[in-house]
Amino acid sequence: MSFCKFSSQINSQNFTIVENRFIEEYLPTATGEQVRIYLWGLYLCFNNNVLKNELSSASSFAADLGITEEEVFNAFRFWEEQGLVQIVKTKPFQVQYLPVKNAVAKQKFKPNKYEQFDVQIQKILNERMFTPNEFLEYHTLLENYHIAPEALLMIAGYCAENKGKNVGYSYVLAVAKNWANEGILSLNQVEEKLKEISGVSAALKEVFKALGTTRQPSLEERQNYIKWTKNFGFDKDVVVFVAKNVKKGGFDKLASKMTKYYEMRLISIREIEEYEAHKTELFDLAKEINKIIGVYFESLENVVETYTNPWIMRGYTEDALKAIANYCFKTGVRTLQGMDGVVEKFYKNGLTTIEAIVQYISQAKAQDEQIKRILEKANLQRNVASWDRDFYKTWVYSWNMPQEVIEYAATLAADKIQPMQYINKILSNWFEQKIFTLEQAKLTGDLYKNGIGVESKTDTGIIHSRKYTTEEIQNLTSNIDEIDI
DSSP, X not given: OOSEEEOTTSOOOSSOOOOHHIIIIIXXXXXXXXXXXXXXXXXXXXXXXXXXXXXXXHHHHHHHHTOOHHHHHHHHHHHHHHTSEEEEEETTEEEEEOOGGXXXXXXXXXXXXXHHHHHHHHHHTTTSOXXXXXXXXXXXXXXXXXXXXXXXXXXXXXXXXXXXXXXOHHHHHHHHHHHHHTTOOXXXXXXXXXXXXXXXHHHHHHHHHXXXXXSOOOHHHHXXXXXXXXXXXXXXXXXXXXXXXOOSXXXXXXXXXXXHHHHTTOOSHHHHHHHHHTHHHHHHHHHHHHHHHTOXXXXXXXXXXXXXXXXXXXTOOHHHHHHHHHHHHHTTOOXXXXXXXXXXXXXXXXXXXXXXHHHHHHHHHHHHHHHHHHHHHTTOOSOOOHHHHHHHHIIIIISOOXXXXXXXXXXXXXXXXXXXXXXXXXXXXHHHTTOOSHHHHHHHHHXXXXXXXXXXXXXOSOBXXXXXXXXXXXXXXXXXXXXXX
């Protein structure tokens, strides 16, 4: 018999289905390891008829995840307590998955522990009688989230005010879980939260007037407004301004716009107005940049929000961005993400104008020409690569080697198997010996040209240096992190 299998109530499929209720109600409170074990077992249940490898034991299950069998047992005991699985046998260990929608957690607390709570919540939501399962759902929430019973009663009362005394327990639980995730667990914390929600009534009245509606805002809408002003940093006037410009779609459309503006770092009315006024230009620019680097997107909305507008906000002009796009195409960068990295690099170096960028590109081109001459001297017939540029910067800017000295070193390496490695070794030795002129270099050139100091007759291109003992190497490298390279 397989280690994990479905109950008869679940049909096997050729894909893995995770019920939304598992994600919403169980995943947030379980540990990462418990979730990983549950999902792996679920995967095996769906694929037992497809997978050919050995999946029939707890040991193979544990080995697949790189954990111990004890960790597997403990996780499935946890899920059995939640009502999501049933442990059929312990020797051999066998687990049966149950439908999440029918899950009833095992009661882990004294039967009368929440008796007073049950009486009070039934009085608050008194338009219908609770089922035993509903009471159990509330008890489980109290246990798992550690919410004070009086705090949950106040939350239920507020939900009843907004949704009616017949409000479903799933709605009350959802509100309580969201607040618990914000750290709102005690009666005082719930009271403060409700004061905050109540305090936005006047502001939301203005927002709703701008939207063209006179209805009362829901709890979710009040919490959205608090998120925009408290977490996102929008002023009330900004929210009202955006609401006035929502043509249709009501509050949902307003919520979408507020989130979009926040993600685009458009916080003030002026920034939003400028973006909307130049939106067409931004889309045209996005289309042109895509064309230059050779990519295509049917919808440009995400391109503008993710790339074009943030670049413009950093002070780049259209001409500057087009120049960068051309530079990217010529240097093999053919994605917007790649171009974003180049823009970031230019920005960190203060290169935001077309003049500065053109000058940089011209200098880079001139540098590549100098590197090309070095490659030719070393008898390398290829294009300049990124590592060549890194080498060159070290030689010139860190070691202060003149171009003519580098080119001379390249001639000495022309007949070597790895010319660039050999050039590095030569220049490194000259740097240590403080040899910085062509005349000084030529005095030692014959040694390198004739292969003196090379380790083997086949010439690996590695020049002899002093041999260090293991202890000396350990002493050298023990504090390497303290060195600023």
